[in-house]
Amino acid sequence: MGYLKRKRSLSQSSDTEPLQNQSSLQPNHDTHPPKEDASSTSLVDQFFTQPKFSDFDYDPNRPVMAEFYRLCGYLGWTSRDPNHVPPKAMGIARQELKGALVKQFNQCYGKDRNSLESWRSLCQMIKIAPIPATMEECREAVERTHVNLVDLVDAKRIGTAVVIFPTVEALALYTSSTGNRLGTGKKGEDQRGKERVSEVVELLDILTIALHAMSIQATPLEDFFSRYQSQTFDYEPENPVKDEFDRLCLSQGIAKRSQEGRQIMDEFREALVMEFNELYGVDVNEFESWERICEDIGIKPVPDTMEECRRKVMKTYVNIMDLVESRKTHKKVRVFPTEKALSEYTKKNDKFFPINHAKAGGVLKHFLRHILSPRVAEEREQRPLSWRRRRDRRNQ
Structure with missing residues (x-):
């Protein structure tokens, strides 16, 4: 011992x-x-x-x-x-x-x-x-x-x-x-x-x-990748998780649209969800869950109340896959100015997170973003103050 x-x-x-x-x-x-x-x-x-x-x-x-x-x-x-x-x-x-x-x-x-x-x-x-x-x-x-x-x-x-x-x-x-x-x-x-x-x-x-x-219990992502460990694939947790998944499929000769590819993708998605749940919890009313997210996405100072933490998090646009892997890559989580910018990044890099997965907890479901169809109204509110003032005068 x-x-x-x-x-x-x-x-x-x-x-x-x-x-x-x-x-x-x-x-x-x-x-x-x-x-x-x-x-x-x-x-x-x-x-x-x-x-x-x-x-x-x-x-x-x-x-x-x-x-x-x-x-x-x-x-x-x-x-x-x-x-x-x-x-x-x-x-x-x-x-x-x-x-x-x-x-x-x-x-x-x-x-x-x-x-x-x-x-x-x-x-x-x-x-x-x-x-x-x-x-x-x-x-x-x-x-x-x-x-x-x-x-x-x-x-x-x-x-x-x-x-x-x-x-x-x-x-x-x-x-x-x-x-x-x-x-x-x-x-x-x-x-x-x-x-x-x-x-x-x-x-x-x-x-x-x-x-x-x-003897140390593996995290859900580590457990997933360990199932496919071989002479051609050795999981590197310090690399972006999506890159490691793509490398795994390539090393095993797995076509993502094949039956085997869909099966391994389902396993990967479940591992992502379970990893998030393990890191940040599942109870949407737990202050420490939102506090940890604030810390990881760089909100300073971290608010003293759960309501303020949650409000700050929901006003901050980050890719959830980036957030989850930041604990392993030790890289700062990228923050986007608008939901549209986050949507473009997510689609370009194929970094979709299974928010609506059956095992997703309440905290994860709160992260719902309109990635495929970002809200235009929200984008407009990001325009310069002078533009919004002219708009308001026209509407008077």
Whole structure:
């Protein structure tokens, strides 16, 4: 079992004495792997630099969980009040980060359970010597080694040490019994480093480090594309979802107007609807659903009431497929000036969203736009004020 938690070395100074009289649980942390080339933006970096966190001063050279806790404090999601209930937005962000960590782990160490190279790479990182010759021996050696998943990702990202614990109990007790401070740990060096945030200890129900990547529940879109994974198609969630669907059909030789093509299109549409429902909910009267949409389409400041949030959203013209995929592509959602402009974009790029699908929730149905026949009256209201004044004088 592992914990999605960045651990601090027992030798670090702290106001809290960790694990008194627990010398038998002392970890081994003498390994400092080299930092990988950071010329390209990592998936973890993409999570922290997405538009909704644009005001947060992200430091890519710090451990990922330390930055996440600092982000939570910055956004006011955490509190020292023992009765404080974290908002749903924090849970959603944590799930997004978990997904980014899993994908980053896959990039670093591979995602094929039957790849000897992946298992040998893990053995090398956690200092198993000599490295076993067979996949079965590598897997057994990894299963006997208790390390933190995030440490493995950070080791590749920023070259930090991988802390190795002698037992599962040692890892669990150490993680749950120590205070995890943010910042530099040096008084006066960083005001934010003095701040504490509530600990978010998240248990990951896994048996081994490597198998964790397969234990996270896939999103509806990920589940859809995984059904068609093959040597000719490997789903890339960072790409626009429509492009990935077209690439899937091309790789499988599926004609979209064929019976097979219609079937796969129906599955794709259902996955899109379920993805939206999972991201933004189905209850049209839930404030947090509209609040999340406001955040994702860039409405600032986000209104304080559900009615105002909904009004702002309904006056903002965005393509729903763009909105849904923005969580994976980390691209800013394009906002159109009129319904006609949105209609032209949607038809040109074939980005129709199945709003009237049987499984569409109330929130999704509220997004109804007249894509095929945009409302002309609304277009006229976008004309210059001088034109509207002349029109009003003529009508007097």
